[in-house]
Amino acid sequence: MKIGNSPEGTASTVKAEQRPAARKADATATTDAARSAAATPAPSAQVAISSAAKMAASAAGSDDGSFDAAKVDRIAKAISEGKFTVNANxxxxxxxxxxxxxxxARGNKH
Structure with missing residues (x-):
């Protein structure tokens, strides 16, 4: 038995008395967090995209055949139906x- 502990269980009554206060503190913290999230500050910076960046983005987004929406739909359907298999080889x-x-490529550089 540790020093200061009594078999009557006074420690458990102290803990029981502290719980409502802790819950109240948690509720207050949650309310404060909700208030601060609601008061989102306005953006502090403006961003402008250059014409070169716009051209690069449009070139990157051009249809070069790298994205096949029909194939994605087929694969999604096969996965949802449980028919999709992976070819590990x-x-x-x-x-x-x-x-x-x-x-x-690394060997050619050195």
Missing amino acids: AIADKLVANAQELVS
């Missing part, structure tokens, strides 16, 4: 090929 082959490209 094809993924492994691509990873190895990409790694070989990176290693050979």
Whole structure:
């Protein structure tokens, strides 16, 4: 038995008395946080996009065939129906090929 502990359980009554006060403090903190979130400050900076950046963005967004919405829909449907399968061999082959490209590109630079 530790010094100062009595078998009557006075410590548990103290804890029980402190709980409502702690809940009230938590509720006050939550209310204060909600108030500060509601008072969102106005933006402090303005951003302007240059014409070169606009041209680069439009060129990047051009339809170069890298995004196939129909394919995405087919894959999403197969996943939702539980019919989508992963070809682990094809993924492994691509990873190895990409790694070989990176290693050979690094070797050519040095």
